[in-house]
Amino acid sequence: MKREYICGGFLTLLIVLLVLTNLAVGTVDIPFRDVLNILIGKESGNVGWNFIVWETRFPQTVTALFCGAALAVSGLMLQTTFSNPLAGPSILGINSGASLGVAFVMLVGGGSVATATFSLSGFLSVLLGAFLGATLVLAVILFLSTLIRSNVMLLIAGIMLGYIASSVISLLNFFSTAEGVHSYMVWGMGNFSGVSLEQLPWFVLVTSLGLMLSILLIKPLNAMLLGQNYAENLGVNIQRTRNYLLITTGILTAVVTAFCGPVSFIGLAVPHMARLLLGTSNHNSLLPITLLTGACVTLMCNLICILPGEYGIIPLNAVTPIMGAPVIIYVIINQRRIQYFN
Amino acid sequence: MEKRVVFEGRNLTTGYKHDKQRVEVHQGLNFTLYAGEMTCLLGCNGAGKSTLLRTLATAQPALSGKLNLFGKDIADYSNRELSKSIGIVLTERTQIGGLTVYELVALGRQPHTGYFGRLRTTDKELVHRAIELVGLREKADSYMAQLSDGERQKAMIAKALVQECPIIILYEPTAFLDVVSRIEMMELLHQIAVNENKAVLLSTHDVEQALSLSDKLWVMTNEKKMRCGTVEDVVLSGCMDHLFEHQTIRFDLNKGGYLSHHKKGKDVVLMATDSILYYWAQNALQRNGFRCCSNDGGYSLPCLEVQSSHVLIWKEENKTVTYHSFEELLSNIGSCV
Structure with missing residues (x-):
């Protein structure tokens, strides 16, 4: 059987197991049988348990799953677009752009996370802010990519953009209220519990939309592996394709950043994990496998975050670099032996 | 047999804005490119070969x-029509090491x-046929990263073949290849031009x-003109001397x-028993001035009579010396450079 089907089947199985574990494990001990009963609609005797499973664990698990898929896929699209294996939403400053948008809405708009998370208009304004911030940075990066030929230099330019966004955020923080700053700080550490059950359908809808758009881009993405000149010769409209990629990556990064905070390393490292698993850079199989791997990795991260149990939750951004950075270092050390680098 | 005209340039000015x-x-380039023929574009570095090829490949107007x-005027073609008309093969390194030869083609x-780019049975057959044609059948499932430069280039040619374009434009396809691969590559391209009835146009330094x-x-000459024609006509017209400006x-x-x-x-005065000995004796003497x-x-005048590669008779002013190798000969008669 083909390698991608084996990997796909294995990852799907792993996701199911991880989802169940994420639902079963938490601060409060709930017997697994009761968790299942609650999920299939049978009310258990314990109202607290019902609440915990439905209002906390379920949205958190689903959010982790979609967040990982979204970030991993946007990382893959960026790496192909810039033909740079070290591109990713956090490296290129797209995360920071989205954060700036969120900061603007939260701190200047006078709202806090609390108001933002409980009304649909708050949800939409945070989302819009993140999307505008992310696409702004992406547009600047794309513009710079026409001026800067070297990929390494372009990455550095992206890091600089990230710094500029961060310094504007610092300024906004300086002029903001203590409460606003606090809620922004908490948001900035990243977590998967920011999406409530009421918002969950919206979150899932928007990420699914982005993921579907990315699947429509598989054909031009494959052409772009050959470089711009060859892709143009194959009938790919580079300008238009780049715009589609910009919008799709913008949507995916923005929706995740708006609700989970600026999550680092997933977008950068997961496409490499998927390539190492498959051995190919053909997006027909690479993109679905990246999506599944991303979901697995974030579900694992979420499990690690809730490990301390009653002592609280570990910030997400303390966990993702531990998962991601070793992968990148491995890839860099072995790049001569890894075929997709050559 | 009348050959089909593919490209026709009249009074064409190439350049950048x-x-x-x-x-x-x-300025004022005139040329005609025919199907079923291989055409080589020669010119020194900076003569504008790439500019012309890029213009023909519509990468620049x-x-x-x-x-x-x-x-039909090339500006009236849509992107999709063009991608079915002109296939290109470049020299640039691309990040395709992670694709197999089959996937790339x-x-x-x-x-x-x-x-979604899904391949039908006919598409798959075409891909297999092209891979076979360029001689990469055994490597079809190898990753591009495992191929040599020549094989990579051949895979790219197969890619251009399955595009089913009547025109294939190649930018210095022999640039990074050793001499055997260069000849192999040129023979392959000629064969493609003739057997598949394609117009193959390539730039090269391999005169x-x-x-x-x-x-x-x-031939792009140093007077910023281009001379086109059948190889022998162009060579005998003497324009090869204008390819490079050198004393x-x-x-x-x-x-x-x-x-x-x-x-x-x-x-x-050089005398030799056969043309091979004459050729190499002349080579040795000319190198030394x-x-x-x-x-x-x-x-x-002094006289060298080459009877075999071991019997070289040098006569100079009544003196006759027999040398037994070119090394011995050259070290004794000295250099005039």
């Missing part, structure tokens, strides 16, 4: 003049496949292979290649 500046590389593709079907294997030459390096019509001709030098002639014309 930078903001408001207009940089013209060539012509500044003025007419450029017709199958009798299949990308050439993109202009013909639907939204020797171009002269022996291509049908037509486009002492001239085109040698006997050998079909460029040689250094020194103005100064001592004349030597001698000029060879067949008789002394009344001047008592």
